[in-house]
Amino acid sequence: MEKVAVFGAGTIGSCQATLLIGHGLPCTVIGHSEQGLARCRGAVEQNWDDLIAQGLASARNKAAAMRLLTITNDAEALSGCTFVFEAVAEDTAVKQQVYRAIEAHAAPEAVIASCTSSIDAGILAGLTARPDRLLIAHPFQPVHMLPLVEVVRHDGTSEQTLARTTALLETLHRQVVVLHRSVPGFLVNRFAQALFRESIYLIEQGVTTAADIDRAIKYAVGMRYTSIGLLEYFDAVGFGLEKAIAENVYPSLCDETAIQQTVLEGLRTGKTGQAAGAGLYDWSQKDEDDFRYRKQCPYFDGVREWTMPE
Known part of the structure; x- marks a missing residue:
């Protein structure tokens, strides 16, 4: 060992x-x-x-x-x-x-x-x-x-x-x-950055809000991929339909390569996220103990596999 x-x-x-x-x-x-x-x-x-x-x-x-x-x-x-x-x-x-x-x-x-x-x-x-x-x-x-x-x-x-x-x-x-x-x-941070960039873009374009983006991720994307893989889903949909979707969506996706204005403005004003008390959300309105719990709760079952010392 x-x-x-x-x-x-x-x-x-x-x-x-x-x-x-x-x-x-x-x-x-x-x-x-x-x-x-x-x-x-x-x-x-x-x-x-x-x-x-x-x-x-x-x-x-x-x-x-x-x-x-x-x-x-x-x-x-x-x-x-x-x-x-x-x-x-x-x-x-x-x-x-x-x-x-x-x-x-x-x-x-x-x-x-x-x-x-x-x-x-x-x-x-x-x-x-x-x-x-x-x-x-x-x-x-x-x-x-x-x-x-x-x-x-x-x-x-x-x-x-x-x-x-x-x-x-x-x-x-x-x-x-x-x-x-x-x-x-x-791998994971590449996937995350693509989602972050598109999310900030949609907020800046006035399409939706941070809360509704999080709701969409939690109750569709997140739930779907807890049981099947991303590329298993791609295969299940099939290349033909995915090609048609891509032809409609790809031209409108965010392709920004510079840091987006929302982030730059947050850095300028000090509204840099949870630690600062404000970012995309007003963290004074959130229960931080509840947030810490929610960050951990999907993984509780895995802890039951540990062979803990006595």
Whole structure:
């Protein structure tokens, strides 16, 4: 079994740690400030409290899991670690420093699995002395709940690195998709950006509202693809009908390649989304505990597969 660490104590790192200790695996989290370590521990505890509130875990599970967690600013705690999830800022200079620390302190055979959502795997490979042991394992928030992980290799990623990564993720009850080369956004973020762009365009054109777009996604698109695949549906509709639909729709789809005015105006006014209290929605009118619950609730059944520590 791999000895696993997480380098990065932010949201992704804390959720990755929750997943690991929730499967009974010891986990060391490396941060860079005392405040960050406290915030990480608090986030992991909140994750467990949410699971307990839904009857998915007990206080005993939480206590046993927390005993498996080490959170520190000392990179020397990576000693003996054979697998490291890198979850630091999307900055190549920062990541290069982290990779040097991993190379200095972790086991010589350690795999580095970057959680990056935007940087090409080949670029990351150029930041490490051991490119054959580096790949991307891009999770989705909430990381401990949503099961998909996009594994992205580069030309130099070894087959052993890919196999070890896949084996660990499957042990953690993750669903793995493999990309044999990087493309910007990988898979899911490419799909999401296409939907975001079209949605903002429709709002700017006065066609509909953010709330009605979300309603359309929740009660048609989202529900449909929980049980069948996107391309299974394409085949079920058939190429003939899809061709006719495409001929009608393609010419009117948004093809903007610049950042849209809604986003630029939000950045100018400080209305940048949930954290700012306003964006496409007025978040003062929303129950944030309810939103956090709704973000997690589709994935509750998956947590029942965990082999939690006692």
